[in-house]
Amino acid sequence: MTASSPGLHGSVLDALGMRLVTDDLAPGRVLTLEAIAREYAVSRPVAREAIRVLQSMGMVASRRRVGVTVLPRSDWHVFDPLLIRWRLDSPxxxxxxxxxxxxxxxxxxxxxxxxxxxxxxxxxxxxxxxxxxxxxxxxxxxxxxxxxxxxxxxxxxxxxxxxxxxxxxxxxxxxxxxxxxxxxxxxxxxxxxxxxxxxxxxxxxxxxxxxxxxxxxxxxxxxxxxxxxxxxxx
Amino acid sequence: MTASSPGLHGSVLDALGMRLVTDDLAPGRVLTLEAIAREYAVSRPVAREAIRVLQSMGMVASRRRVGVTVLPRSDWHVFDPLLIRWRLDSPxxxxxxxxxxxxxxxxxxxxxxxxxxxxxxxxxxxxxxxxxxxxxxxxxxxxxxxxxxxxxxxxxxxxxxxxxxxxxxxxxxxxxxxxxxxxxxxxxxxxxxxxxxxxxxxxxxxxxxxxxxxxxxxxxxxxxxxxxxxxxxx
DNA sequence: CCCTTGCAAAGATCAGATCATTTGCGGCAG
DNA sequence: CTGCCGCAAATGATCTGATCTTTGCAAGGG
The missing domain is CATH 1.20.120.530 (GntR ligand-binding domain-like)
Structure with missing residues (x-):
């Protein structure tokens, strides 16, 4: 099925996606864009763009003063080819x-x-x-x-x-x-x-x-x- | 069904989405991020983030030296709640x-x-x-x-x-x-x-x-x- | 005609800064 | 003690400028 974008955007997105799917980032967990950028050694826009995609997939929500919260699985768009891909590639x-x-x-x-x-x-x-x-x-x-x-x-x-x-x-x-x-x-x-x-x-x-x-x-x-x-x- | 994000990101995304769905932006059409930013009077990152989401929905592809190309409808992720929403709100x-x-x-x-x-x-x-x-x-x-x-x-x-x-x-x-x-x-x-x-x-x-x-x-x-x-x- | 090279266009990324919103905390009043 | 209000800080949202990277196209040469 689908592969994601080449480049940093794609790798950060995939890495976060896999961590979400494997519950390494469990529902309720809160990250900040700052921390994500630091952890993956990328600039803030790259982190932002990856989070934007995950947000559009219903997997996370961003709030000021809070950060990026992982949403419950029931909110995730389970027909998204990326999500299907990640799940198939996971345990x-x-x-x-x-x-x-x-x-x-x-x-x-x-x-x-x-x-x-x-x-x-x-x-x-x-x-x-x-x-x-x-x-x-x-x-x-x-x-x-x-x-x-x-x-x-x-x-x-x-x-x-x-x-x-x-x-x-x-x-x-x-x-x-x-x-x-x-x-x-x-x-x-x-x-x-x-x-x-x-x-x-x-x-x-x-x-x-x-x-x-x-x-x-x-x-x-x-x-x-x-x-x-x-x-x-x- | 789903509504998209508040803010400029959400409005640019919705505007572009609707134009794609209504064939105002027809498959094969090429835009640039520069032009999108100018047209919607937003900064480049806002345009980029919207395009990132549309890309992840299979609706557009970005290439250096070309721009942002609208993909054929057969590539679109038709189960995406946003796309379903746009189609339902269109002719x-x-x-x-x-x-x-x-x-x-x-x-x-x-x-x-x-x-x-x-x-x-x-x-x-x-x-x-x-x-x-x-x-x-x-x-x-x-x-x-x-x-x-x-x-x-x-x-x-x-x-x-x-x-x-x-x-x-x-x-x-x-x-x-x-x-x-x-x-x-x-x-x-x-x-x-x-x-x-x-x-x-x-x-x-x-x-x-x-x-x-x-x-x-x-x-x-x-x-x-x-x-x-x-x-x-x- | 085909291949190679060079240049420029446009996306990808970085960095710094400001703005906007929201949350948490402290203080005050009932 | 509880509730409300105000303020400051945290963090996302957005802007601006710059550099890097990739690649398409045009021109030239064989």
């Missing part, structure tokens, strides 16, 4: 992936349904080709290439939904899929049923069958959840 | 509400299902009370009080899901509900069926019946969509 990676997975259970079937109404001919082609690639690479046990095809499939589907908010979830899905593949939560050979279901989604989309697309997508997600439970030895 | 209010409604179709049934697993006793009480309030105020035709109870219901349900991302959607739902009430898209007396369905969700949640909660929530949303189509004369 709470699993928790973030779980949250994202639960969220995905909601939005992706709806995206499939909307895609069945709105997909372009080209998008239908890309979906069909990606499903085919998944079959080929799944058979060959090439998990990395399977992942690539899987990501292309979902990104295209989310774009085909014609809703910019759903489309922007492509990064989330990519993280979930990559997380599964890269943390040994993926069977050595993907379940053929999963591949069939992807194909079923692609078919339903090009046939304009909303209900079928949605149902198949739901099954894909349920299958992935079961497969992950198996890999976790539950 | 594209309807489009934003539609996007949010489509999104809601995805996440709220999942929230209901998770709430059935995770709700506290107190949350169950609040849900029951809110559903009761909706009945009372709906009967009396007091749409404003009905809206309040409706918002409390959904906010509580989203919190009961125990997923911080779903919980943060409470603002979205409130906007959708308020948008309906305040733009004459709400029948003068709410459909008793809608109220029954809210009660069904509340019941399913306290009984821990995930599937029933999810199904009833789905019906609530579908009913709301039909009701809105009726009001729009479709």
């Amino acid at each position: 709470e990676r699993s928790a973030q992936l779980l949250s994202l997975s639960e969220l995905r259970r909601g939005f992706e079937p709806v995206a499939a349904s909307l895609a069945a109404e709105r997909a372009t001919a080209e998008q239908c082609s890309v979906l069909a080709a990606a499903a085919s690639d998944m079959l080929v690479h799944g058979r060959a046990g090439d998990l990395e290439a399977y992942l690539d095809a899987d990501v292309v499939f979902h990104r295209t589907l989310l774009a085909a939904a014609g809703n910019e908010m759903l489309r922007s979830m492509a990064g989330v899905v990519a993280e979930i899929l990559a997380g599964r593949t890269h943390h040994g939560l993926m069977p050595s050979r993907p379940n053929p049923r999963a591949i069939e279901l992807h194909d079923a989604v692609a078919r339903a989309v090009r046939e304009g069958d909303c209900a079928a697309a949605e149902a198949a997508m739901r099954e894909i997600i349920d299958e992935a959840a079961s497969a992950m439970r198996v890999e976790l030895g539950e | 594209e209010r309807s489009a934003q509400l539609l996007s949010l409604s489509e999104l809601r179709r995805g996440f709220e049934p999942v929230a209901a299902s998770l709430a059935a697993e995770r709700a506290t006793a107190e949350q169950c009480s609040v849900l029951a009370a809110a559903a009761s309030d909706m009945l009372v105020h709906g009967r009396a035709g007091d749409l404003e009080a009905y809206l309040d109870a409706d918002v409390v219901f959904h906010r509580t349900l989203l919190a009961a899901a125990g997923n911080e991302m779903l919980r943060s959607m409470a603002g979205v739902v409130a906007e959708i509900l308020a948008g309906r009430t305040h733009h004459g898209l709400m029948p003068s007396r709410p459909n008793p069926r809608a109220i029954e369905l809210h009660d069904a969700v509340a019941r399913a949640v306290r009984e821990g019946d995930c599937a029933a909660a999810e199904a009833a929530m789905r019906e609530i949303i579908d009913e709301a969509a039909s009701a809105m189509r009726v009001e729009l004369g479709e």
Whole structure:
């Protein structure tokens, strides 16, 4: 997902962001801009600019005579790609992936349904080709290439939904899929049923069958959840 | 939803944000910090800080020797509460509400299902009370009080899901509900069926019946969509 | 035409200063 | 003792001037 700015601004922002996410800077903690500038050996504007961004993310609040107070997590803008990034890079990676997975259970079937109404001919082609690639690479046990095809499939589907908010979830899905593949939560050979279901989604989309697309997508997600439970030895 | 900072920073940020959203500053357009500072009659750091926030929202990119370029909308972080706010306050209010409604179709049934697993006793009480309030105020035709109870219901349900991302959607739902009430898209007396369905969700949640909660929530949303189509004369 | 070099434009950062707001403390009055 | 008011100090908000860094563009040469 997102990376932040190069330069001092970006590094101070990332450093503070990570400390917030790891509770090194716990809610209620008060810093001053002066102290931040000193600690990171940067000038005050650099500290200010980083704090401005964190403020816009609901993570801190600035008050005169008080300083910069860390806000409760319930105020944080949890959809911010920077925050998602920091959480994924922190000890709470699993928790973030779980949250994202639960969220995905909601939005992706709806995206499939909307895609069945709105997909372009080209998008239908890309979906069909990606499903085919998944079959080929799944058979060959090439998990990395399977992942690539899987990501292309979902990104295209989310774009085909014609809703910019759903489309922007492509990064989330990519993280979930990559997380599964890269943390040994993926069977050595993907379940053929999963591949069939992807194909079923692609078919339903090009046939304009909303209900079928949605149902198949739901099954894909349920299958992935079961497969992950198996890999976790539950 | 969110309001931005007081002071010059907040006003410059809002002004620029609105101009971006309304395409007054169209993608590809290039500004300089110098020009922004001059135009808004503020010092350079104020302009810089506003641009920093817009940058972190994916709306602009700064390059030396070029200036500040407006990025394509596909780069914008569409879940940012500030951006949602600006869009809702702009001529594209309807489009934003539609996007949010489509999104809601995805996440709220999942929230209901998770709430059935995770709700506290107190949350169950609040849900029951809110559903009761909706009945009372709906009967009396007091749409404003009905809206309040409706918002409390959904906010509580989203919190009961125990997923911080779903919980943060409470603002979205409130906007959708308020948008309906305040733009004459709400029948003068709410459909008793809608109220029954809210009660069904509340019941399913306290009984821990995930599937029933999810199904009833789905019906609530579908009913709301039909009701809105009726009001729009479709 | 392509590559290299140099210059200038504009962001990034630093430093110093002033202004504005708010909080905390002390003193006074009831 | 408690509450209210005033003042000073703390810290963010903003301004101004300067320097550093990066990079885009133009010109020249092969």
